[in-house]
Amino acid sequence: MPGKYMDDEVSIILRHMQRIAKLHAEYTGPQPRDNAAIAKQAREELAQEDRDAVYYPAESTRGCSLRDTVLAIEELLAQIFVHCLPRMPLYQCNRPSPLWAPMLLAQVSRRWRRVALSTPRLWTSYTLLNQFNLSLFRLWMERSGASPLSLYADHDSLEVVFAYSRRFGSLNLDLEPSSIPFLAAIRDKVPRLYCLYIEFPKGTPLATRSASPCDAFEYAPNLRSVLLKRPAMDFKLPSSQLEQLTIFNAPGDFLVRACHGASSLTKLYLAAQTIPADFLDMPLCNLVHLKEMWAYDVSRPEFVPGGLERPTCKIATLLSKFCCPALDKVNIGSLPRLLQSDHASFQSQISSFLTCSPRITKLKITDLMGEFYEDIILAILAHCPALEKFETRHHSxxxxxxxxxxxxxxxxxxxxxxxxxxxxxxxxxxxxxxxxxxxxxxxxxxxxxxxxxxxxxxxxxxxxxxxxxxxxxxxxxxxxxxxxxxxx
Incomplete structure (x- = not known):
């Protein structure tokens, strides 16, 4: 009964390729290997196995050998299926769809469905947004076994998602300020969490020192990567174990406070919204292992009567609070919006940062506003003796x-x-x-x-x-x- 064990074309091909590879490895003849003859021998042996499957019970030695062959092919199929999952950034998650893996794989044949349903890694990523299907989510979680989960949730789905907190691997939360109290439910209950992404909506009041910090993730023993976007409050994080930190649209003092104690950071991405008046009084932040840094000024320009833009660039002020002796790659953004009278202080502050980072080999300067100051660029290059790659984008x-x-x-x-x-x-x-x-x-x-x-x-x-x-x-x-x- 040909096809008893291999009921789809791809499985038959994989089994044939595996048998050919085995015959090539076992060949010890004096003459060069005849590929056509080996392929023919493989087909004959596989056909005989299919015939034997009718007569040999599973408990027999021959039956066990056939079963092992089938299991090996299914393990290979499972590995291939994992690579069929949609590719997306670590902080994003899969949206269930019959047009994508894993649901698409389960529709090809009975065998593929059996392999897909018995491969927990295919069912670990899920997005719960916009009136999610609770029954489908629970079925998805059941199929994921005990594997670490990658989940994307909003305020309305927190209660459902937090029931699986001990299995969180990657967690993306789209929150409202009113969601903060709910985070207390998972404090000390995220032992496998390694990647955390938290975003608040546009218009959320920026974090201030007076706000009580959230400690829901302070004791996450495996947390290595954190991304905070428009944070509404300070977060207590296991800073000493973080390797990558990204903070967008936050006050400069918040950025520096978040980096203090993060001695293991290798990648840092910062986008400053404002710089407080007492910022220069803050202590210097030493990041001795930092290799890559991306710093940007996203403060909104002010407008004076007549509609003229008032320069507000403070990126050099932000960078002056960091000492990164091992820094290799830097991306500096928003050099425009700078008054001519501020050039001297800008150069002094940027020089302070670069002097503490003498090993920079890659530098990128982006200038989206179109205005460009050569003296600023030259001052930066003068403090980069080890620079090997320089890139700039502007319209001047x-x-x-x-x-x-x-x-x-x-x-x-x-x-x-x-x-x-x-x-x-x-x-x-x-x-x-x-x-x-x-x-x-x-x-x-x-x-x-x-x-x-x-x-x-x-x-x-x-x-x-x-x-x-x-x-x-x-x-x-x-x-x-x-x-x-x-x-x-």
Whole structure:
């Protein structure tokens, strides 16, 4: 009875491939292996096994061997099914749908359904939003066995979700300020939680020092990653064990308080909403293991009579409160909205931060408002001696003087002497294009082991100068990785 054990085409193919691999491993003949002959032998052996399945009871030696073969194929299918699940960020969860795995897999055949229903890892992710189906959720949880769960819940589903708190692996909560008291129900009851995402709606009052902190997650022994968006209050967290921390739209003092004691952090993402008047009196935050940092100013601009925007950038003030001696990668955002009179204090504060972080090799500066200050960029680059990759995005133009500061002159170290990748997605003025090409040429012609300056490996730029573009094209032919947003 062919197909007694393998009742779908994919399972038959997998079983055939497994048998061919086994025959290849067992082959010891003097002649080279004949692939066609081995494939034929595999088909014959599998057909004989299907015939034997009719006559050999499961309790017999032959029956046990056939059962083991089937189980091995089902284990392989289960591993493949796990890779069929929708790919999404760690803090997002699966929405049940017959068009996606795992429900889609259970519709293919009886065998696939049996394998899918007996694979708990397929049923561990669930989103409870917008009038969720309680019966379906409970069935999903039953199928997930004892595996760690990834759940996404809002205020209306907290009571249902919290019943499974001891199995939380990744938890995403979309809360209202009135939800905070409900979190007390899971205090000391999240032993497996490793990723926490909490978001409050737009317009929520920002956290203040006077607000009583929430301690629901203070004793989560496996918590490693936390994301807080528009936090309405302070959260007591197991700071010393956190490895990744993300806080969006929060006051600067909240950000610094959350980072104090987080000595194990390797990744930090901050978006400051406001900077209080007494911020500079706060103690310095030492993050000795931090490797990657993303800092952004998202404060809303003020408007003066006539509709003019009043500069409010405070990103350097925020960064001045951090000491990160092992920092390797930095992304700094919102450099515009800065008064000319504030440049001196900005440079002083950003220099203070960079001096405490001398090992930065990757730097990205984003400037979404379109305004651009070369002296600020040069002040930053002057304090990054180990920089290897520089990227900036804005809508203004670099001057020739900017590129001359980066040009290598034999025996004299330029700014960022170890620079290997230069990515500027901005418009280069015609008058500055020759200076840009000269800078690239000076760094392209050095040798890789030069003690003064490293050789460029990649550049991304916008250039409207035909002769300069032709020169760069020649460097590309020699091996320079070249990306041009504009090519005549």
């Amino acid at each position: 133009e670099f001057s020739a003087a900017f590129f001359k500061r980066l040009t290598y002159v034999a025996g004299v170290a330029p700014l960022c002497p170890r620079l290997r990748s230069f990515n500027t997605r901005c418009a280069h003025a015609l008058e500055s294009a020759p200076a840009f090409v000269e800078m690239v040429a000076s760094r392209w012609r050095v040798v890789d082991d030069d003690a003064v300056a490293a050789r460029l490996q990649a550049i991304t730029f916008s250039c409207h100068h035909p002769s300069c573009t032709a020169t760069l094209d020649g460097f590309a032919a020699e091996g320079l990785a070249l990306t041009c947003d504009y090519w005549p």
